[in-house]
Amino acid sequence: MNIVDPQARIADLLGLLNVLQNSYNGKTDLYKLEKDMEVDLDDLMPIVYTANYLGFVTVGGGDIIITDKGIEFLNANVRKRKELLRESLKKTEPFVTAIELKTFSLYDLKDALEKKGIYIYASPEGIYDLQMTITEWGVYSGLISRSEDNLYKVNYDKS
Known part of the structure; x- marks a missing residue:
């Protein structure tokens, strides 16, 4: 079941997508991302799962990959971001x-x-x-x- 995690925040979503796209060319290993961001995996996973459920990233085989929708969200103006999110x-x-x-x-x-x-x-x-x-x-x-x-x-x- 797709549920927005209560610990996930929009600022976390933007940060995740920004780091993923600009520091890793859109794809990286989750454990590398955790280490490089200096965050505990338990703190990272709420936004990773939420971003996945919203269609902004895919997660599989230990990797996280930004989707076309995630790139569109990242590059959009505020009005378009709200529309995509909605x-x-x-x-x-x-x-x-x-x-x-x-x-x-x-x-x-x-x-x-x-x-x-x-x-x-x-x-x-x-x-x-x-x-x-x-x-x-x-x-x-x-x-x-x-x-x-x-x-x-x-x-x-x-x-």
């Missing part, structure tokens, strides 16, 4: 469930995710992680907006 998020959780709900509170979304067997937000800090993910990725991309009554609304009709 389209990719529509295929990943928690955004698939958010689209199904259309309007929701964080607790509504958490409950709907758990009904689908997605428990990544079930921890004590789960609501905070969900809020960060929805805001960082969904609101930034324009897929979701937040209303004054603390509800979130999807700005996309899948019909």
Whole structure:
């Protein structure tokens, strides 16, 4: 199941794609990337998995490779980046469930995710992680907006 990792941030995505493209010509070994970036693999993997689920990189055989979509995202202006991100998020959780709900509170979304067997937000800090993910990725991309009554609304009709 494709899920945006709660620890992944857009700045991390940009950094990963930038380093991958400009320092490694678009392809490198994950362990080399970890060593060169001086980051623990456990800290690197949330953005690697998220970038993979969003279609910006592929991962296999220990290698990470930037995709054409990843290069397009990296070279795009802010408006185009948001568009590419918005389209990719529509295929990943928690955004698939958010689209199904259309309007929701964080607790509504958490409950709907758990009904689908997605428990990544079930921890004590789960609501905070969900809020960060929805805001960082969904609101930034324009897929979701937040209303004054603390509800979130999807700005996309899948019909």
